[in-house]
Each structure stands twice: as structure tokens, then as C-alpha cells.
Amino acid sequence: MWPQHVYTTAEELVEYFLTHQATDSDIQAVEVQLGRFPRGMVAVGARCVCGQPLTTVTRPLIDGKIPFPTTFYLTHPGATKAISHVEAAGRLAELTEQLTSDDVLAAGYMKAHESYLAVRHELAVRLGDSEEHIEGITAGGMPERVKCLHAVLAQTLAMGPGVNPVGDLILSEIREEFDPNVCRCSR
Template sequence: MEGICREDLLVIEKQIGRFPRNVRRVMKRCTYGFPVVIETFPVVEGKPFPTLYWLTCPFLVREISRLEEKGWIREFEKLIMTDLIFRERYIQSHSEIKKRRMNFTKDEFVKTKLSEVGTGGIRDLTKVKCLHLHVADYLAGVKNPVGERVLKMIKNYTCNLQYCAHELFES
């Protein structure tokens, strides 16, 4: 696995509850040094895997899940339909992901399949699918307006309890 060490893989395994497959590197770390976002290869065993960035931070996953439970996926989809500037920025973020994925394969079939979908395999670019996905993209440097707004809603998106150190390694 390119650009990732054994210790990171062990932490990610504890964070997501299974051994991580297809990891290329850690894209973002928290203030305590733990992985927050990983980059995956967009091709697994010769097949397209459209999720380029994966949110691993248990603290952020929990906070974002709370927003999803409150109906924020639907609210963002409404915003995409009614705010032309927001929609254009959102569609542009999908284009940026598509471009980044193309750097990983020369296979024309895989390139075609990956070019047909946005981040996380989203086909209808007026849909959001899940907020975690968009936050991962944003934290990986993609100008994703959904991810940006979600983080603003969370306000302090750094856990102050060293969640990974306490919850993952002291239990």
C-alpha cells in the first residue's frame, strides 16, 4: 500500500471496524496525528471503485451521522435544486473528483465507468447520498460546498478528548 504505514492501517482498522482495503495514503490527520481522511485507489481488482476519499475519524462520523438523522441530506438536495451558484459549485466538485480518479488508471473501460459517476458513485448530481462522503472530499482539498457547510454546522470539528487515543486504544 503506497504511502501508508502499518501503524496507520491499525488505527484505521480500529476507526472503521474492519481492516482497510485499497488504501493509498492518509490525506488528512487530526491535531493528535490520527488519520481523518484516507485516499483509496479508484480501481479494485480491475473494477471501478468510485469513492476516492473516505472519512475514518469516529468523532466526525458520529457528528455527521447526527446531522443525517436530522434530515440534512434532504435539505442539501433542496439547496442544490434552488441555489444555482451552490449547484454549480457542487457539480464542479464532482468534476474535480472525476479528474483526480483518472490519474490512477490507463484502462479505458475503467476510465469510462469512473467518468459516468461523481463522488461515491453518485449518478444524479442533484443528489447527495451521504454527508460523510462530501466532508471527506472537502477535507482532502476538493472544493465541495456540501462538505464545507457540514463542517461549519459542526463548528468545532476537532475532538478535544483525543477520541482515538482513549476510545480505540484504552478499551
């Protein structure tokens, strides 16, 4: 069942990822989902209740030369499709607007940005990767805008509930179409 782990600290989460590294069959499954080989993939960030990967965890520097800020990437076709539907319905602009008027949401979103950076930094330290070209950069438009809900949901799935309030909100909005604890993989 999701979440497979509960976020407490960056150190603990990265330890979990590094002791549950992606297997060959995980990498093959993600390659099928994305239609390309997932370079730099360290672990599966979260799984469907059936075991299929939902997100990847990618190292900060791929092949020792490509800086990669998008540590958490949404790979599951059902999840990406559900997110595309809410993006098409205008949620990016609405949520970005909401961040300017809702201080609690904005503070939570800033905190999500900071914990994203903390996890990536810990990955960089543990894997010996440089963050030189991606320092301070996360994904999805964080911390001030909502530009990609795929990236935001990927963080929520990989780090668990209570970390990114925008991701928590969007997951609740798409649950009829995608739910990590309801397998619709064969459809």
C-alpha cells in the first residue's frame, strides 16, 4: 500500500532509496512506461499497489556529466494521464493564483521545495554527484509557481503525504481516475 515509506528526514528517505535500489525489472518496467531508457535511475520512488513503478528517483548528475534537477519523475501512464486532464482543465493557473493569496498553501509549497532540495542534496552526497549546475532548482515551478503537476505529484508519491500540499490536493482531485492504492494498470 502507498505510501511505502513515510518521510521524516532527507537522510532517512535517501537511505531507504539506496537500500531499495531499482532492480533490472524495475528499470525495464519504467522503460516500457516512458518509451525510453531511464538514465541515472536510482530507485522507484513509489509503487502502485500491484508493484508497478509510479515515479523514478534519479541521481543529481547522470553519467557523471548531465545535471538533472528533476529527482522525482512521474512515469506511470495512468497517473500522467490523470494529471494531464487536470492541467488541461486549468489547474496550473488556478493553483499559481492560489499561492499568491493563500499564505498557508504558499508556506507549505516553499517547505516542499526545501525538502525536495534536502533529499537531492543527500542523494548527491551519498552518490558523490555534483549539484553545481542545479543548486536551488527543483521542479514543477516550485517554490512560487505551479508549472507542472506531473513533477509535483511525483514528489508527493515519492515522499508521501504531508510533504507537498499542492501534490496532496491534486492527488485527492484525481483519485477517481488514479489512486496509488487502486490498481488500474491493466486497463
